[in-house]
Amino acid sequence: MINLHQVSKKFSQFQAIKSVTLTIPRGEIHGIIGASGAGKSTLLRLMNLLETPDAGEVEINGQSLTILNNKGLREARKSIGMIFQHFNLVANKTVYDNVAASLELASYPKKERRGRVAECLRFVGLEGEMEKYPAQLSGGQKQRVAIARALANNPQVLLCDEPTSSLDPNTTAEILEVLANINERFGVTIVIVSHELDVIKSICNRVTVMAAGEIHDTVMIEPTGIEKSDNRPEYFIEQLAEKGGIGHA
Numbered sequence: 048m049i050n051l052h053q054v055s056k057k058f059s060q061f062q063a064i065k066s067v068t069l070t071i072p073r074g075e076i077h078g079i080i081g082a083s084g085a086g087k088s089t090l091l092r093l094m095n096l097l098e099t100p101d102a103g104e105v106e107i108n109g110q111s112l113t114i115l116n117n118k119g120l121r122e123a124r125k126s127i128g129m130i131f132q133h134f135n136l137v138a139n140k141t142v143y144d145n146v147a148a149s150l151e152l153a154s155y156p157k158k159e160r161r162g163r164v165a166e167c168l169r170f171v172g173l174e175g176e177m178e179k180y181p182a183q184l185s186g187g188q189k190q191r192v193a194i195a196r197a198l199a200n201n202p203q204v205l206l207c208d209e210p211t212s213s214l215d216p217n218t219t220a221e222i223l224e225v226l227a228n229i230n231e232r233f234g235v236t237i238v239i240v241s242h243e244l245d246v247i248k249s250i251c252n253r254v255t256v257m258a259a260g261e262i263h264d265t266v267m268i269e270p271t272g273i274e275k276s277d278n279r280p281e282y283f284i285e286q287l288a289e290k291g292g293i294g295h296a
């Protein structure tokens with residue numbers, strides 16, 4: 048479970064996140080959507096303390112991250128994987144070494160590393176590409192490597208920042224299927240920031256709508272679309288409806 052309690056973040060004088068409280072149950076696939084600059088990425092990065100909150104508490108599976116020292120935080124981060132829009136692979140390392148590096152960082156037992164890297168690459172369908180370099184891979188393959196790297200330490204939570212925004216529609220669908228499999232097979236809680244409503248609708252159980260550093264609403268996603276709730280500001284419903292997928296109650 049991910050618990051944010053009255054979390055705030057300022058950049059210089061700019062209040063990027065304004066006292067946000069959000070609970071994401073264990074095993075959920077949760078979307079975060081909103082206009083550019085709404086604070087989606089910042090909110091995601093607050094969940095693993097890549098951004099340090101100015102106020103409030105961040106809790107993952109019952110453990111408060113905000114009270115940890117650097118060593119404690121490094122330990123806690125082993126259970127939180129992250130993937131990015133531009134993959135963030137190390138260009139001069141092979142596919143194998145990109146994944147192995149995350150095991151090394153987490154002091155994973157040396158003897159078991161080779162087997163674990165192979166297992167993760169097999170899971171994302173890249174066991175045949177281990178000796179290649181990122182530049183030799185397609186965008187979808189690069190994101191698969193990034194997913195394998197994020198999975199290597201058996202995370203309980205996977206944070207995804209615009210994971211498909213650099214990919215074409217077919218590759219997007221493939222990557223979303225990999226994420227759905229991870230959730231189903233390993234029970235990993237997944238949070239996906241995306242500005243694409245279709246991405247959110249196809250994979251998420253619930254979605255949080257953000258605007259100007261605040262949560263406007265968190266709504267269920269039903270097979271028929273997004274259910275209307277009574278307290279949702281009307282203009283957000285209209286904004287989402289324009290993009291399709293709103294189920295009116």
Ligand SMILES: Nc1ncnc2c1ncn2[C@@H]1O[C@H](COP(=O)(O)OP(=O)(O)OP(=O)(O)O)[C@@H](O)[C@H]1O
Nearest residue numbers: 058061063081082083084085086087088089090242
């Ligand atoms: N490191 C930073 N320094 C200064 N301002 C920042 C920093 N990171 C984010 N911001 C500002 O905080 C606001 C929220 O940024 P954030 O990246 O979280 O928005 P977003 O909703 O993810 O936007 P986008 O969809 O464009 O990526 C923006 O106005 C941004 O300029």
